[in-house]
Amino acid sequence: MQRPPQEEFLSKETNADVHGWQFSRDKLMNTHGLVEQTHSLYVRVVKSINLPQKHVTGNCDPYVEVKLGNYNHTTHHVEKNSNPKWNQVFSFSKDQIQGSILEVVVKDKSVVNDDFIGRVVFDLDEIPNMVAQDGPLALQWYRLEDKRNRKTKGELLLAVWMGAETEADELSHLDAAESNFGSSVYLSPKLWYLRVNVIEAKNLQLSDQSRYPEVFVKATLGNQALKTKSLMIRNINPMWNEELMFVAAEPFEEPLILSLEDCIGPDKDKILGRCVIRLLSVERRADARPVNTRWYHVEEHVMGEGEEKKEAKFASTIHMRICLDGGYHVVDESTYHSGDLRPTAKQLWKPSIGLLELGILNARGLSPVETKDGRETTDAYCVAKYGQKWVRTKTIVDSFDPVWNEQYTWEVFDPCTIVTIGIFDNCRLQGGDKSGRDSSLGKVRIRLSTLETNRVYTHCYPLLVLHPSGVKKMGEIHLAIRFTCSSLINMMHMYSKPLLPKMHSIRPLTVIQVDTLRHHATQIIAMRLNRAEPPLRKEVVEYILDTGSHMWSMRKGKANVLRIVGLLSGFISFRNWFDEICNWNNPITTVLIHILFLILVMYRQLIFPSIFLCLFLIIVWYYRRRPTYPLLVDTRLSCADDVHPEELDEEFDTFPTSRPIDIVRMRYDRLRRIAGKLQTMVGDWATQGERVLSLVRWRDRRATVIFAVCCLVAAIILYITPFEVVAVLTGFYVLRHPRLRRKVPSVPSNFFRRLPARTDCIL
Incomplete structure (x- = not known):
């Protein structure tokens, strides 16, 4: 397979100048002004379904009463309808907020006393704060409860949020079915x-x-x-x-x-x-x-x-x-890719350290996904997730270069978190397949700790998707992002804190438990967001949360091996350089190393300061090579640019497998061959460790006696000989000229290889 040009998969910095926005190196703001502080409580009541009917007349005349302390609002009643629609928005100003409980009660209009049907109760401390430019909060279905907090018949579609003076009147005229085109904000359920x-x-x-x-x-x-x-x-x-x-x-x-x-x-x-x-x-x-x-x-x-x-x-x-x-963080995605690491219990939360502002501007050159009226098209929308807050932009119909130009904000509690942005094709619009799945067009992950504070990053990120035919660029997404830090000291202090809450250390969960609970948490979030209006589809949630990351992939296995090789390359280079010094390939360099070695031995107090000074100089040297843009997917590192088609077919196979028995047998044999190599490598590591332990555990009595005598002699010599002499003799012996070396293995190496291990005991 021919490798695509690597330049196509790189991000590109741009200068954003979009209508309604002002981007600069110092500011990211909306031209409508700064966001005001939240001070009002909003309740949007849309409709209800499956309400119980009167036993006498068989009819139901429902209405909704919203109660907060001594204040209440009431919708109009709908006559003889068990599935009424109200679509009204009520607000409570800051002065009207009393107590800690908000009640939304559904009643049946009667001549004398109105009958109680059911209610939904909210704790004011759990109601989310919304920013005006974030868009409306997605509607959610709630099961009605009786006065004993038991579930009863009927469901209520509503949204409750805290916010500034927003377009409440416009929200009341927005139909829930039409909001599938508009932007929405979703909140993950509290787990x-x-x-x-x-x-x-x-x-x-x-x-x-x-x-x-x-x-x-x-x-x-x-x-x-x-x-x-x-x-x-x-x-x-x-x-x-x-x-x-x-x-x-x-x-x-x-x-x-x-x-x-x-x-x-x-x-x-x-x-x-x-x-x-x-x-x-x-x-x-x-x-x-x-x-x-x-x-x-x-x-x-x-x-x-x-x-x-x-x-x-x-x-x-x-x-x-x-x-x-509540002391645990309920894991719903990989810890390394998580956007929120806080525990469930709100009393354990720390104050926020900053603000994340994300501008989803536009996309370019999106690939066609579906066919309508004989022509290819794409109805794209964007989903961003950070922490417990999900946002979805409006859907741009029939466009390969959609323009969203929307801004969203999040509170940041930990800089070592990630915001995930993905693009999808809306298949549920007119003319689309209602039972189909929203196709993914790629996603971008940005780690906040790699961003400079108070700097606006405006980049075009490539949208890369791995298909059974190989990696494919689905287009580019243009983003603007800024991480604003409210307190530099608090943010630097976060680096000394554990990544997860301390309950994960006090009573840790097993790896199997974490994997199982993560699967259940993902399913709960997907099911809950799929019941919202407009729904956030299950396939969208699973793609953003990367639910299939734990599945076996030959490509990922190769990529991880290459990562380890890349880490060891520095040590290997140092080993090769040191061998050249010992072999006197460059006599001048070797003599200088001798002189430096003598200085460090004679002045031992300079050893550790010299090491840390060298590290400091290396860090300063690499400052000029520091990355100036957020990290993104690397196709070369992912081994996605030259992956074999058969390996891709295995990666996209279902679980359990759906392939013929011959293909499964071939893949099983290949997996056994790879596992055999890993088994041999792990066994070699275990053998070396067991040989060291056998020196003191008398597995080989003669070898233990020899080692004990050598330890006694070494203790006596080191006690009576100054440290400088021992160090100089050792260093000069290691750096001796090749003429003084023998080609056969050394005596200590021969002795170590003869030591027993528990390999003999394995059946």
């Missing part, structure tokens, strides 16, 4: 780690007394299901003492369902009892303090939604410790 410690159970009700039951506990939270190990018990009080971890998202719509089950055969389990736990009643913690245990009643029957009420019969009790851990 928690749910820790379930299953300790024991008592008083199991066993119907079959002829066998010892194999009992286990199965815990289910939404689509997540885990179970403890099976215990073959001889009494009615089994004990497990196992921990199960889940990812839970606010608002906690789904309960934790625990079931005691008996394994009576292969893939055949009998339920002994169930227990339903609402997560709103579960204790929350932000540190590693112990949580009190509780006994939960397990019942033989638990009502499901839509079932008639039946009498639940007591079965047994189960002893558990359940808590929501």
Whole structure:
């Protein structure tokens, strides 16, 4: 395969001068003025679905009441409609904000007393702050709750945010269906780690007394299901003492369902009892303090939604410790590519250190993605993600050079984070496939720590996508980005802090747990954002979060090997240079090294200062070569410019595989060959370490005696001989002339290679 020109894959600095914006080396601002401080609370109520009807008349006349303290707003009521539409925006000024709870109540209009249908409750501390130029907050569907905080029938589509004086009247005229063309802001749901410690159970009700039951506990939270190990018990009080971890998202719509089950055969389990736990009643913690245990009643029957009420019969009790851990950062993407590393518990958050401003200007030369009316076209929109905030630009219809010219801002809490920007084709517009997927046109990652503060970067970034046919440039995206630091001291202090919250060090999660929980977190975020209006499609979220990065790829394996080789190249170059010194290839240089060596030996206090001074001079020397633009995807480093088509086909294969058995066998044999080389290399490293340990563990008694005698003699000689003499003799011996060297291996090398290792014990 012919390599494409590398220059096509490089970013290019530009001078931005776009209508409505002013870009310079010092300022990034909107011409409409500076953003005012937020001071108002906005509630946009759009519509509701599946509301319950009156039992007498069979009709429903719903309306919505928004209550905040002593203030309230009310929509108009819609007669005889279980799926009403209001599309109204209400605002509460700063003086009207009271208490800490906002209630959005759906009621049924009546002659005497209006009937309560359901409500949605918001904590004012959890309501997001929006900037005026960020665009409207995406609408979200909320399940209605009764007065006991239990889920009831009906859903409400609304948005709640804090902001300045925005175009509230214009929002009220915006149809949710039409907003698929416009820009929107999304917020990832607040995620928690749910820790379930299953300790024991008592008083199991066993119907079959002829066998010892194999009992286990199965815990289910939404689509997540885990179970403890099976215990073959001889009494009615089994004990497990196992921990199960889940990812839970606010608002906690789904309960934790625990079931005691008996394994009576292969893939055949009998339920002994169930227990339903609402997560709103579960204790929350932000540190590693112990949580009190509780006994939960397990019942033989638990009502499901839509079932008639039946009498639940007591079965047994189960002893558990359940808590929501807020001291962790719930991992939803690779830690190295993460845009937010804060813990879940808000009381552990540190103040922001700066502001990230991103201008999504335009794109050039986008590749056609779909065909409409016999011609190729692209309906492009851009998605940017940093922290918990996602933004989506408006969709530019039928254009290969779309112009967005939109600005977004984020608070920055850690400079060692990444903002991700991707471009997609909207397939759900008129004439498109409603069941299709939004095709990706490439993405760009920018690490904030590589940016100079208060400097505007205006670059055109290449959009690179790896296809089964190879790497392809899908166009260019023109971005303007600035990282503003509010306190240089606070930002420099962040480099001394751990990357993840301290709970990850106090009670670390295993690698398998992190991978599993990350998968669940990604699915929850994708499902929640897909339910917003307009929806942010699942394939878009998964592409931005890079969910398939853990899958095997021959190309990535080669790239990582080349990265290691690149790191070792400096040591190899130093080793080659030192061999030239020892072999007297350049006698003048070797003599100068002798003189420098004598000076350092005679004045030992200069050794470490000289080392650090050399490092300082090297850093200063490389200052003139410092990068002046953010890093981007390197096709040469990624081994994407000359990758074999068969390896690409393997990388794009599904999991589990969908290829014929012959191709799978060939790939399996190839993987075995590569794994064999890695196995041999790891075994060689282990052998060298075991040889060192065998010197003191008497595996080879004669070798240990020889080594012990040499250690004793060396201790005596070094004790009576000055350090300068020992160092000079050692250095001169290493730098001796080639005529004084022998070609055979040295005695210490021969001795070390003869030492035993545990390789002999491997079957």
